[in-house]
Amino acid sequence: MLQTVLDADFVGDATSFRDTHLTAYRFMLLARMLDDKCAGLYRAGKIHGGVFIGRGQEALSVAIGLALKKTDVFAPLIRDTAGRLAFGEPVVDAVRTYLGSVLGPMRGRDGNVHRGRPKEGYLPMVSHLGAMISVVNGMLFARRMKGVTGTVGAACIGDGGTATGSFHEALNQAAIEKLPLVLIVANNHYAYSTPNDREFACRNLTDKAAGYGVESHSVDGTDLSACLKIVGDAVARARAGRGPQMVVATLLRLCGHGEHDDASYIDPKLKASPAGRDCLKVAEEHLLRQKWADAAAFAALRGEIVREIEEAVAQVQREPAPDPFTEDWRAISTGHLNEGHE
């Protein structure tokens, strides 16, 4: 049953409630398994640099990826494997970037979560937190100037990232320009090792939106149905011209900050709290309860995803790495203005 639904393209314009859930669940599981695969490759020493995964945040992430149309703008961050896939990133792009394949979108020049295709509205994050939001603003601003209508831009950020100046400047800018920006804030209670009470003193992160005259919405980030609804509504409001929207989701990072981190600092009480639920399990139980899927369907889906990921990894492992001798070492596009070149 899952199969038939998954074969169709439901991204963005899913009409049926059930189908949206099934599509979302598939991307969540794909993200979870792809993240786990990357973590495994990291532990096996096959990946240069870090691995950052989104375990526990898939429901929120997939909700924004699905709510966007292919023609929208998306600026995900480090925990958005699910959203990236749902927005349309092929698995192979992720694998190529992690393994440094020269055939990937970043050609070995940048790695891991720093990947995207700007011309397709999919922005490759820089590390500096908060910095992508105003870039999304700029794309929306330019589209409006060009007369392109009906477009929305989403940017993701963590609780910690809401303390940056960039975040505040960009939120205020979006409000002034009434841009169709949707800001997805994943409050996973930690910024690396730092708990919420060392990151902000407002009662709720939604208060930050109120300060700029921006509409905000809270959601239980462990509940897929709630995420699909609240995030979907926020995107619809932005698209309808109601100005920037902020969604704050409560959840917990169910992994280290990166795969190098054992996350021993996470408060056991939080793990046992509702925020500590695994959104993937919650979604699975929901699908079972609704009888939208059964154990056999889940098993079949897992098998299919394992094959998809293993095929991508096997393919990418045969692909060429970047070659310093053929690399052109030019940072600007205007050939003759590069230093040392005529």
Place this chain on the structure above:
Amino acid sequence: MSITYLEAIREAQAHALRDDPRVFIYGQDIGAFGGAFKATKNLAKEFPGRVIDAPISEDAMVGLAVGAAIEGMRPIIEMQFADFSTVGFNQIVNQAATLFWRTQVPCPITVRLPFGGTSGSGPFHSQSLETIYAHYPGLVVLTPATVEDAYSMLLEAVAIDDPVIFCEHKYLYYHLKAEKLPSEALPVGKARIAREGRDMTIVAYSAMVHEALEAAAELVPEGWEIEVVDLRSVKPLDTDTVMASVARTGRLLCVGEAWPWGGVTAEVIARVASEGFGLLDVPPQRLNAKDTPVPYHPNLWTAHRPTAHAVAAAARKLLRL
């Protein structure tokens, strides 16, 4: 008719707005008010919706420009003063400057920096930041010294497919005048011999070109013929023109208004010393501002930055070696 350096900048922007619908300008107070220096005077009226007031958010201003550039626009960002570009520094050096290299998508933005000292401006409205931007790969850094260059190089900056840091000197805004706007110009990336001479080369850029020219005039009665090279663009740096000049004169003095640690003058000397050591008759010298914040009081300010007298004194020393 005569036109100032500032008017040339305004005219170049008007020209760019007129010629190219992708161009827009974004900065504080630049709309109806016309900008803190009036570099966008009347442009908002002439080009409705394309000369846009920004909040005091330099980070978001540059970020917005990068996003617009990805969408095919050609934004010009006016920083009210170069000094405040440090608030947008992250977006310039980490976002704009890395975009093409990371993704092959060019980032044609122009960031205008009204920079450099003027009397009474003090530590936070006087800085020269060309060095710090030139240090980063992925940026073109321009420092026009003449009205003609202010005009033609700004037009070229907007046309260049890469992020350009356009350093326009506030002291030159009203002091420099030309008869008319140029119809042709040296391309970006080429230095210019501002004055020919045989005894020594002074390499300078922006306002310091004029201090160097005045110093050269001061040295004429003493029998010295000084060559002055105007770099025009500090990145890329036209090492060939500098080297050819040093080959003729055998002596090199580099003058910059920026602080002394590292920087454009150090870079020029490093290149000449390593690639043209044999051309030098005496050790090359450089003259910069003092290593303190830029002082407020004119007595201190004129002693802080290189002036024509200071350049002439440094030149005399070098000529006696």
